Amino acid sequence: xxxxxxxxxxxxxxxxxxxxxxxxxxxxxxxxxxxxxxxxxxxxxxxxxxxxxxxxxxxxxxxxxxxxxxxxxxxxxxxxxxxxxxxxxxxxxxxxxxxxxxxxxxxxxxxxxxxxxxxxxxxxxxxxxxxxxxxxxxxxxxxxxxxxxxxxxxxxxxxxxxxxxxxxxxxxxxxxxxxxxxxxxxxxxxxxxxxxxxxxxxxxxxxxxxxxxxxxxxxxxxxxxxxxxxxxxxxxxxxxxxxxxxxxxxxxxxxxxxxxxxxxxxxxxxxxxxxxxxxxxxxxxxxxxxxxxxxxxxxxxxxxxxxxxxxxxxxxxxxxxxxxxxxxxxxxxxxxxxxxxxxxxxxxxxxxxx
Amino acid sequence: xxxxxxxxxxxxxxxxxxxxxxxxxxxxxxxxxxxxxxxxxxxxxxxxxxxxxxxxxxxxxxxxxxxxxxxxxxxxxxxxxxxxxxxxxxxxxxxxxxxxxxxxxxxxxxxxxxxxxxxxxxxxxxxxxxxxxxxxxxxxxxxxxxxxxxxxxxxxxxxxxxxxxxxxxxxxxxxxxxxxxxxxxxxxxxxxxxxxxxxxxxxxxxxxxxxxxxxxxxxxxxxxxxxxxxxxxxxxxxxxxxxxxxxxxxxxxxxxxxxxxxxxxx
Ligand SMILES: Nc1ncnc2c1ncn2[C@@H]1O[C@H](COP(=O)(O)OP(=O)(O)OP(=O)(O)O)[C@@H](O)[C@H]1O
Ligand SMILES: [Mg+2]
Numbered sequence: 234x235x236x237x238x239x240x241x242x243x244x245x246x247x248x249x250x251x252x253x254x255x256x257x258x259x260x261x262x263x264x265x266x267x268x269x270x271x272x273x274x275x276x277x278x279x280x281x282x283x284x285x286x287x288x289x290x291x292x293x294x295x296x297x298x299x300x301x302x303x304x305x306x307x308x309x310x311x312x313x314x315x316x317x318x319x320x321x322x323x324x325x326x327x328x329x330x331x332x333x334x335x336x337x338x339x340x341x342x343x344x345x346x347x348x349x350x351x352x353x354x355x356x357x358x359x360x361x362x363x364x365x366x367x368x369x370x371x372x373x374x375x376x377x378x379x380x381x382x383x384x385x386x387x388x389x390x391x392x393x394x395x396x397x398x399x400x401x402x403x404x405x406x407x408x409x410x411x412x413x414x415x416x417x418x419x420x421x422x423x424x425x426x427x428x429x430x431x432x433x434x435x436x437x438x439x440x441x442x443x444x445x446x447x448x449x450x451x452x453x454x455x456x457x458x459x460x461x462x463x464x465x466x467x468x469x470x471x472x473x474x475x476x477x478x479x480x481x482x483x484x485x486x487x488x489x490x491x492x493x494x495x496x497x498x499x500x501x502x503x504x505x506x507x508x509x510x511x512x513x514x515x516x517x518x519x520x521x522x523x524x525x526x527x528x529x530x531x532x533x534x535x536x537x538x539x540x541x542x543x544x545x546x547x548x549x550x551x552x553x554x555x556x557x558x559x560x561x562x563x564x565x566x567x568x569x570x571x572x573x574x575x576x577x578x579x580x581x582x583x584x585x586x587x
Numbered sequence: 588x589x590x591x592x593x594x595x596x597x598x599x600x601x602x603x604x605x606x607x608x609x610x611x612x613x614x615x616x617x618x619x620x621x622x623x624x625x626x627x628x629x630x631x632x633x634x635x636x637x638x639x640x641x642x643x644x645x646x647x648x649x650x651x652x653x654x655x656x657x658x659x660x661x662x663x664x665x666x667x668x669x670x671x672x673x674x675x676x677x678x679x680x681x682x683x684x685x686x687x688x689x690x691x692x693x694x695x696x697x698x699x700x701x702x703x704x705x706x707x708x709x710x711x712x713x714x715x716x717x718x719x720x721x722x723x724x725x726x727x728x729x730x731x732x733x734x735x736x737x738x739x740x741x742x743x744x745x746x747x748x749x750x751x752x753x754x755x756x757x758x759x760x761x762x763x764x765x766x767x768x769x770x771x772x773x774x775x776x777x778x779x780x781x782x783x784x785x786x787x788x789x790x791x792x793x794x795x796x797x798x799x800x801x802x803x804x805x806x807x808x809x810x811x812x813x814x815x816x817x818x819x820x821x822x823x824x825x826x827x828x829x830x831x832x833x834x835x836x837x838x839x840x841x842x843x844x845x846x847x848x849x850x851x852x853x
Contacts, residue, residue, distance in 0.1 A: 424712060431711035431718070432725070435690070435698040442687035449647060449681075450765050451673035451702040460708065560689055 242565040247419070254411050266411060270479055272519055273414035277472040279499045279511045280421040285465030287505035287560075288434060289458050290441035291367065294493055295378030296469045298385035299355045301488035303470025304477040305389065305396055306351035308405045311343060311478070316404050323394035334406070344408040348417075348474040352467045359466030360459070367458040382493065389485035396485065403482030409475045417475060421468050425508045428464065429562075437461055438506070438560070495522075498546045504556030509563040514556060521545065598661025600625045600801060601646075601769060606655035608641050608825075615641040617825040619655070623769070628795060628802045630816030630833075632809065634845070637822040639805040640682055643771050646803075647679045648672035660768075674702065678767035680758040682774045682805075688747030692738055692757055695746050696729040699764035704728075729764060735797070736760040736790070752783050756790070763798060770794070772804045776811060784808065788815055813837065821845070 257266055278300065285293045309321070310333045317324065317332070333343030366377045389396050396402065428434045436457040440447035444454055477483065495518070503514020525538030549556065601623040608616045616638040623629060631639050644650035646657065648669035657665045659675055667675070687695050706721040733739050736756045741749055746757060755775060762770055772791070776784045788811060795802055806812050812819060812833075819836045821829040823845040829836050836842055 427712050427714055431722075432698070432701040432706060433708060433711055435694060435701065438690060438694075439687045439698045442689055443685045445649060445669075446681070446685040446687065446761075447698075448649065448669035449673055449679050449685075450699040450761060451670050452698070453668070453670040 246565055250415070250419075254415055258411055268519075268523065269411055270409060270414040270475075272515065273411075273418040274472050274475050274479065275496070275499060275515045275519060276418040276512055277421040277468050277475070278496045279503070279515045280425045280508065281465040281468035281472065282496050282500050283465075283505065283508065283511045284425055284428065284461045284468070287500060287507070287511070288429065288437040288441070289461045291458055291462070292372075292375040293378045293462065293465070294375055294497075295362075295381035295385075296465055297488050297493045297496070298382040299359060299466040299469035300473035300476070300492075301385055301389060301485065302355050302358065303348075303351040303473025304483065304488070305402070305473075306354055306470070307344075307347040307474035308402060308477040309395065310347040310350060311406045311408070312404065313406075320404070321394065321397065325394075328395075341408050344406070344413075344474075344478065348471055351474050352470045355466045355470035356463050359463045363459045363462040363466075364455075367455055367462055382489070386485055386489060389488070399484060399486075401482050401484045405477050405481040405483075407478060407481050409479035414475055414479070417471050421471070422508060422512065424464065424468070425511070428461075429506075429508060433457060433460055441506075498542065498549075500556075501546065502549050502556055504558035504560065506560035507556070507558040507562055510556055510558030510561075513558070513563075517557075518542070599623070599658070600660060602656075602658040603646075604656050604658075606642075606645060606657065607653045608638070608645060608650065609653045614825045616645065616822075619822075619827055621820070623801060623803070624818070625801050626795070626799070627817045628791065628804060628815050630812040630819040631803060631805045631822060632807070632812055632819060633822035636824075638825040639822055640773055641825075642822070643679055643773050643803075643805065646672075646771060647677060673765060673767075676766075676768035677771065678762035678765045678769070679771035680755075680762050680773055680775060682777065684754050684758055686746040686754060686757060686761070688745065690746060691743050692733065692746055692749065692753075692760075693726070693729055693742040695757060696732050696760050696764045697725050699761045700725045700728045700732070703766050732760050732764045735763075735794075751778055755779070755787075759790075759794070763794060763800070766798075768799075768801060770800045770802045772802060772806075774806055775804070776806060776808055784811060787811075791815060 254269070257269060278296070281299075282293065282296055285291065285296060309317075309324075309328065310331055312320065312332065313334070314330065314332050317329065333347045334341075335343040335346070362381055366374055366381075369377055390399050392398070428437075436447070436452050437460075439450075440452055440454050440457055447454060473488075499514045499518045500511055501514070502517055503510030503512070522538065522542060525541055529535050529538045599622055601621065603619060603621040606616060606619040607614070619638075619642060621629075631642065633639055641650065645652050648664065648667050648671065651666060655665070656663060659672070659677065662675070664672055664675060687698070690698070704721055704725050706718055710718040710721075730739065730742065733742050736759060738753060738756055738760060741753055746754065749757060755778075759770075759772070759775065775791070776787050779787060791802065791804070792815070794800055804812065804816060816833060818831065819829075819833055820827055821836060821839070821842050828845055829839045829842045831839075
């Protein structure tokens with residue numbers, strides 16, 4: 234009974250969201266469906282950066298690199314064998330025969346497997362990179378992770394045999410739909426939320442608040458940072474896979490500064506360290522970017538959108554540097570406020586820090 | 588993850604020998620020695636810049652000594668990182684308060700309590716019953732600790748919003764929440780008025796008795812130290828110039844000239 238009660242607001246939001254998705258699916262409005270999928274992918278990217286940077290104070294500029302690796306990995310793993318032979322003739326032998334296209338009923342299990350493999354691969358890479366970089370402090374981490382992003386790009390451009398280099402990688406199976414995108418987005422939000430309100434999250438925020446004090450109570454700085462970095466990398470890879478199977482053709486150029494900057498803007502607007510803020514920030518920036526794109530189209534002032542978005546970002550930094558929510562959260566419980574106050578959740582598993 | 592060294596009850600609690608810290612020419616601490624008696628309240632006094640905080644930084648593993656050894660329960664901890672020293676049972680407070688300002692008072696203590704009550708990452712992500720029980724346990728213990736320090740009423744307030752005296756006590760709460768054997772207090776009464784200082788004196792004694800602590804106390808307030816400590820060491824320019832019980836130290840001519848004479852100006 235108590236368990237049911239605790240899950241109720243979450244359940245209501247999930248049901249409402251599912252109903253909205255179902256309606257959108259039925260409506261056949263392709264533009265809005267695409268936008269909703271984009272929104273979900275950005276939510277995942279922003280939660281990834283929220284974990285890695287918002288929770289820990291370590292400024293990572295490299296997570297789009299993890300997204301790129303995720304995108305290419307999943308795309309290659311799901312490419313039909315015939316296409317693969319023609320498309321990537323020099324692929325290493327052990328990759329040549331891999332085609333994850335299994336389905337169980339309506340579920341593309343191969344797609345899920347490819348996404349998870351991409352996530353696992355990226356976690357290993359992030360573990361190795363993070364073990365070195367997370368020891369650095371402040372600006373050094375930012376520069377070093379930026380270096381990582383640049384290296385990933387160079388490798389993608391030059392590993393012709395695997396990535397087709399600078400040529401467009403197309404014919405990716407279009408698996409990503411509203412359900413997959415938002416299913417993964419829900420998982421990303423849930424992961425970030427659970428981490429934040431666990432001992433791991435407390436350790437992350439503690440070492441962000443004061444490194445010396447954190448060490449004085451037995452927290453090794455490296456561990457919470459590494460957990461956050463690797464978890465963020467996993468989510469970035471998932472977003473990469475979803476993106477690849479949504480857009481179905483891409484090249485290394487998309488995984489670079491523009492996208493990095495876009496994700497940072499979304500996170501900063503929502504509030505670094507806030508899980509609900511990350512979702513709100515994503516929505517606002519996405520809506521703004523979309524509106525500006527239309528204005529650009531109507532006025533033919535191309536580039537105006539980018540400039541105005543940058544101005545908006547600078548304004549947020551100046552006038553509200555901690556974003557809309559700071560580190561605070563909007564509790565679903567309060568959002569779905571039809572329940573009498575006395576029923577408010579308290580004690581273990583509480584969603585707000587008490 | 589590093590495991591705290593096995594505690595050998597037979598060995599001395601804390602043995603320090605020839606501990607020296609040099610900062611490019613300046614000797615902040617020189618040839619310091621200590622054999623800490625379990626259950627005691629040990630005072631370290633000395634004028635500004637005498638090396639008291641440096642001593643705590645060395646003891647808590649936050650600064651590497653230039654030479655000398657630190658042995659904790661018979662285990663050499665001289666070059667152990669701070670988090671290992673903390674896990675081995677040495678907790679500290681800071682002269683300049685260092686709280687997790689954005690976190691609630693309760694969370695400041697919970698994050699310390701959890702070091703002794705670990706739970707797996709997968710359990711935390713899935714919010715399993717075991718995780719919920721652990722969180723409950725951590726919260727309960729943190730609340731008890733806050734209560735012990737008289738901070739129960741401010742549990743949900745952000746640490747940075749607390750009045751100064753509460754912040755000082757919250758630092759002590761966080762330190763004792765790690766269940767230390769040895770507690771290092773760096774000027775815990777700095778900025779407190781005489782009434783608050785008197786309360787603090789009671790509090791420190793009570794903590795020692797209730798939690799079986801051994802305490803090393805750094806303070807400028809000579810009456811406080813004289814009152815509270817079983818043994819007192821006096822540092823001056825990094826050198827140990829006196830070491831003994833309060834009466835001995837009070838009458839030591841070196842101390843009177845080096846420290847008391849100077850302190851009367853402050
Ligand atoms: N990181 C550092 N780099 C260089 N010099 C340092 C450093 N830390 C401390 N010192 C110097 O070492 C000496 C001892 O400093 P310490 O902070 O230990 O003194 P203290 O006894 O705690 O003084 P106070 O009573 O003012 O707190 C001082 O001269 C100080 O300037
Ligand atoms: Mg000092």
